Amino acid sequence: MTESPPDSPPHSPAESPPLELSVEDITVSYPNGHVALRDTRFRLESGRICALVGVNGSGKSTLFRAIMGFVKPSRGRVQVGGRSMQSALKAGLIAYVPQAEEVDWTFPVSVWDVVLMGRYGYMNFLRMPRARDREVAEESLRRVGMLEYRDRQIGELSGGQKKRVFLARALAQRSRIILLDEPFTGVDVQTETAIIKLLRELCAAGHLILVSTHNLGAVPEFCDWVVLINRTVLAAGPTEQVFTQDNLVRAFGGVLRHFKFDESTVQKHDEKAVTLLTDDERPLVFGKGGHLEYSHREGKEDVLAERDEEEAEAAAAPEPRSR
Amino acid sequence: MSDIFPPLLTPLHYDYMLRAIVVSGLIGAVCGFLSCFITLKGWSLMGDALSHAVVPGVAVAYALGLPFAAGALGTGLLAAAGMAFVKARTPLREDAVIGVVFTAFFALGLLLISINPSGVALETIIFGNILGISDFDIAQIVVVAAATLLVLGLKWRDLLLVCFDPHQARALGLNTAVLHAVLLALLSATTVAALQAVGAVLVVAMLITPGATAYLLTDRFSRMIGVGMALGAGTSLVGAYASYFFDGATGGCIVTLQTLIFLGVFFFAPKHGLVRLRQLARLRGHEAAQPAPARTPAAQS
Amino acid sequence: MPPLLDALLEPFRYPFMVEAMLAGTAIAAVCAVLSCYLVLKGWSLMGDAISHAVLPGMVLAYFFGLPIALGAFLSGLFCAVSAGFIRANSRVKEDTVLGVVFTGLFALGLVLFTKLKVDLHIDKVLFGNILGLLPGDLRATLLTSAVVLAVIVALRRDLLLFCFDPAQARAIGLRTGWLYYLLLSLLAVTIVVSLKAVGIILVVAMLVTPGCVGFLLTQRFGRMLWIAVATAVGSSFVGVYSSFFLNASTAACIVLTQALVFVGAMAFAPKHGLLRRRRGAASAST
Numbered sequence: 001m002t003e004s005p006p007d008s009p010p011h012s013p014a015e016s017p018p019l020e021l022s023v024e025d026i027t028v029s030y031p032n033g034h035v036a037l038r039d040t041r042f043r044l045e046s047g048r049i050c051a052l053v054g055v056n057g058s059g060k061s062t063l064f065r066a067i068m069g070f071v072k073p074s075r076g077r078v079q080v081g082g083r084s085m086q087s088a089l090k091a092g093l094i095a096y097v098p099q100a101e102e103v104d105w106t107f108p109v110s111v112w113d114v115v116l117m118g119r120y121g122y123m124n125f126l127r128m129p130r131a132r133d134r135e136v137a138e139e140s141l142r143r144v145g146m147l148e149y150r151d152r153q154i155g156e157l158s159g160g161q162k163k164r165v166f167l168a169r170a171l172a173q174r175s176r177i178i179l180l181d182e183p184f185t186g187v188d189v190q191t192e193t194a195i196i197k198l199l200r201e202l203c204a205a206g207h208l209i210l211v212s213t214h215n216l217g218a219v220p221e222f223c224d225w226v227v228l229i230n231r232t233v234l235a236a237g238p239t240e241q242v243f244t245q246d247n248l249v250r251a252f253g254g255v256l257r258h259f260k261f262d263e264s265t266v267q268k269h270d271e272k273a274v275t276l277l278t279d280d281e282r283p284l285v286f287g288k289g290g291h292l293e294y295s296h297r298e299g300k301e302d303v304l305a306e307r308d309e310e311e312a313e314a315a316a317a318p319e320p321r322s323r
Numbered sequence: 324m325s326d327i328f329p330p331l332l333t334p335l336h337y338d339y340m341l342r343a344i345v346v347s348g349l350i351g352a353v354c355g356f357l358s359c360f361i362t363l364k365g366w367s368l369m370g371d372a373l374s375h376a377v378v379p380g381v382a383v384a385y386a387l388g389l390p391f392a393a394g395a396l397g398t399g400l401l402a403a404a405g406m407a408f409v410k411a412r413t414p415l416r417e418d419a420v421i422g423v424v425f426t427a428f429f430a431l432g433l434l435l436i437s438i439n440p441s442g443v444a445l446e447t448i449i450f451g452n453i454l455g456i457s458d459f460d461i462a463q464i465v466v467v468a469a470a471t472l473l474v475l476g477l478k479w480r481d482l483l484l485v486c487f488d489p490h491q492a493r494a495l496g497l498n499t500a501v502l503h504a505v506l507l508a509l510l511s512a513t514t515v516a517a518l519q520a521v522g523a524v525l526v527v528a529m530l531i532t533p534g535a536t537a538y539l540l541t542d543r544f545s546r547m548i549g550v551g552m553a554l555g556a557g558t559s560l561v562g563a564y565a566s567y568f569f570d571g572a573t574g575g576c577i578v579t580l581q582t583l584i585f586l587g588v589f590f591f592a593p594k595h596g597l598v599r600l601r602q603l604a605r606l607r608g609h610e611a612a613q614p615a616p617a618r619t620p621a622a623q624s
Numbered sequence: 625m626p627p628l629l630d631a632l633l634e635p636f637r638y639p640f641m642v643e644a645m646l647a648g649t650a651i652a653a654v655c656a657v658l659s660c661y662l663v664l665k666g667w668s669l670m671g672d673a674i675s676h677a678v679l680p681g682m683v684l685a686y687f688f689g690l691p692i693a694l695g696a697f698l699s700g701l702f703c704a705v706s707a708g709f710i711r712a713n714s715r716v717k718e719d720t721v722l723g724v725v726f727t728g729l730f731a732l733g734l735v736l737f738t739k740l741k742v743d744l745h746i747d748k749v750l751f752g753n754i755l756g757l758l759p760g761d762l763r764a765t766l767l768t769s770a771v772v773l774a775v776i777v778a779l780r781r782d783l784l785l786f787c788f789d790p791a792q793a794r795a796i797g798l799r800t801g802w803l804y805y806l807l808l809s810l811l812a813v814t815i816v817v818s819l820k821a822v823g824i825i826l827v828v829a830m831l832v833t834p835g836c837v838g839f840l841l842t843q844r845f846g847r848m849l850w851i852a853v854a855t856a857v858g859s860s861f862v863g864v865y866s867s868f869f870l871n872a873s874t875a876a877c878i879v880l881t882q883a884l885v886f887v888g889a890m891a892f893a894p895k896h897g898l899l900r901r902r903r904g905a906a907s908a909s910t
Binding site for chain 1: 547
């Protein structure tokens with residue numbers, strides 16, 4: 001069921017020196033004493049796409065804010081390439097793609113204005129765009145396929161288009177580290193594919209990409225590194241090592257829906273078992289032969305008996321089934 | 324001809340009228356610029372609050388013989404700090420916090436003036452007194468207006484980014500706390516200047532109506548600034564001139580004019596006007612089978 | 625009688641002081657009850673807007689010889705309704721629309737006032753004049769306050785649900801449109817009544833501060849109402865009484881007393897209070 005992890009794109013010979021983002025034992029607590037993150041620690045290197053995975057309330061967004069310097073950790077620090085976060089931000093090392101809800105879409109700014117905002121760090125005191133800034137902004141818009149919309153007011157775009165514009169802004173910023181907060185919510189499938197393709201290219205060019213998501217299915221598709229958090233780091237490392245069933249169950253606890261097809265609720269099963277883990281609250285699952293699956297066996301004994309009879313009949317005349 | 328024009332030109336023969344008209348125009352332009360930020364940031368109540376909160380400062384400054392701008396700026400910023408303090412330490416909604424703090428400040432001003440009636444006339448603060456403005460007051464206004472215009476003119480792109488997307492501003496290494504404070508300080512300073520022209524109650528109109536009108540006319544922020552400034556300056560010039568015929572209700576004339584223009588634009592703006600929106604809705608009704616074009620952003624706020 | 629006590633009781637010997645205290649108490653009680661709903665619904669700016677917007681109505685009513693309270697009520701309501709219309713039909717934010725409309729109406733009121741040369745005492749409209757009640761004013765104030773209070777008390781649960789969760793209110797079959805206009809009308813009537821006590825500019829304090837005090841001190845709506853009423857009535861009494869000795873604006877004294885109570889509530893609130901938080905933070909860090 002799970003594809004083998006995609007071949008990671010060949011790392012281009014480092015055109016720029018490697019860069020490291022290190023989160024060093026940070027603890028973030030709010031004034032009311034609530035501790036959102038405790039002793040959180042991990043390191044990431046450039047040339048990776050890293051997923052930050054956790055349930056709602058696990059401290060994902062707090063960690064993002066701490067990395068961006070929006071909240072001050074009560075202990076510990078975040079460093080980029082050996083320098084403090086504040087100086088890294090000043091140096092334009094970090095770009096941020098916000099969630100759709102964080103943006104006021106009624107603002108009278110056009111697509112072009114938004115992308116130029118990514119260039120502020122390169123502009124002079126007056127933030128007057130120069131030819132180079134226009135060039136980069138244009139190229140970034142072309143790269144996400146939004147150049148023809150450059151004069152649209154941002155509220156007049158679809159969800160996927162909005163996301164692409166903010167991605168273009170991050171591109172225009174030319175930062176080595178890009179943070180994306182839930183980039184796939186409210187986005188159509190084509191945009192999702194396009195964004196993933198773009199992220200892979202950026203990664204190959206030596207960027208470090210940190211994506212916060214609760215969309216588990218997408219993670220092994222395009223992330224080569226995973227940090228699992230729930231108030232603290234539960235596991236961090238290469239996707240194949242970290243994205244294990246045990247770890248996910250630990251990270252998600254009761255939130256995760258868990259289907260094991262070697263003990264189907266409604267039918268006997270051959271030994272080619274798969275386990276489906278999902279954070280979708282109520283996924284609809286069909287078992288072999290298109291029968292509805294239930295999350296628990298208890299109370300479904302009569303259904304199971306019925307399926308047994310059907311299978312016994314079918315066994316008399318087996319037919320090949322395609323999944 | 325000669326019967327009609329001389330009465331219309333009489334205001335311009337008086338020195339005090341000319342001064343009032345020019346000073347009003349200057350104040351209107353500054354307020355128009357700032358109003359673009361205030362409307363987009365949703366700070367209308369904040370503008371109203373600061374314009375009332377400066378009253379005790381003005382009263383104290385007059386009593387002690389200090390420049391009124393200094394006193395007003397002092398209590399204005401004190402009120403802003405007070406709101407931030409209460410907001411951070413109570414679970415109350417922001418609008419309630421603003422309401423509690425600014426009325427307390429205004430009441431304090433009222434108390435001071437009622438105890439010491441020989442100081443400043445309350446009417447001057449509440450309704451402004453641009454027709455009887457002193458040279459010293461004009462000098463203060465020019466300084467405040469020039470400083471505000473300078474800061475806004477230089478840093479409007481940064482301030483726009485802080486209003487629009489504070490996270491991105493942080494990500495670029497801008498100091499958002501400082502920029503936020505700058506905007507508040509500019510608001511207080513402009514309030515002080517506008518107090519002279521239209522008075523404490525109507526300052527908030529100068530600080531939002533031009534911006535709101537411009538917002539209905541354009542989708543580009545740079546154009547919105549131009550339109551807002553032109554509207555602010557134009558209505559102030561005409562309003563101050565017209566107040567000659569309305570027994571000196573300068574603030575009333577300026578703000579009534581601004582509101583009438585807002586209403587005109589609300590109905591007849593080319594893209595976002597009510598008539599145009601209704602027309603579009605009708606067209607869409609006819610072409611119900613066709614996929615609808617992108618909605619105007621109003622529905623999403 | 626000892627001279628000190630005699631001096632302290634002196635205000636009560638003047639009928640105008642006693643009348644002012646009675647009227648102040650009634651007005652404070654109504655405003656306090658309403659303020660609990662406004663604070664929860666986030667309508668502070670609405671209170672500010674309606675209170676300013678009554679001016680043109682008052683001037684016109686005076687000019688045409690109609691009851692001033694009626695003119696004030698209608699023009700306050702007009703402000704709320706027209707702002708609602710503009711908000712629904714344009715992309716401008718709600719607070720901006722309210723600001724544009726109420727300042728426009730207030731400015732119109734000023735222009736009419738100077739042009740029509742009406743004999744209205746504008747400073748009394750702006751800052752209140754509770755010490756100079758006319759004969760009949762007291763009775764009208766008490767009566768109106770009683771009616772408003774009765775309506776709010778009778779419909780308190782409906783109004784609470786409307787403020788807390790309008791969708792649910794609609795779902796269980798309450799007519800929310802009707803409740804919206806009812807609350808607006810109650811607000812407008814209350815403002816018109818309170819103008820006598822504190823004037824146009826400070827009415828909003830009466831309509832926000834007591835509710836905030838109640839909100840800080842308890843988490844039950846019933847108790848919040850009582851605390852707000854106690855705060856407002858107490859402040860009103862203290863304000864009127866102290867203004868006699870300070871020879872200062874009565875409105876300012878009332879509002880400042882309320883503000884002091886608010887500061888006290890902020891410091892000593894059982895759950896959210898500053899002292900409590902200090903202790904909470906100290907115990908959390910150990």
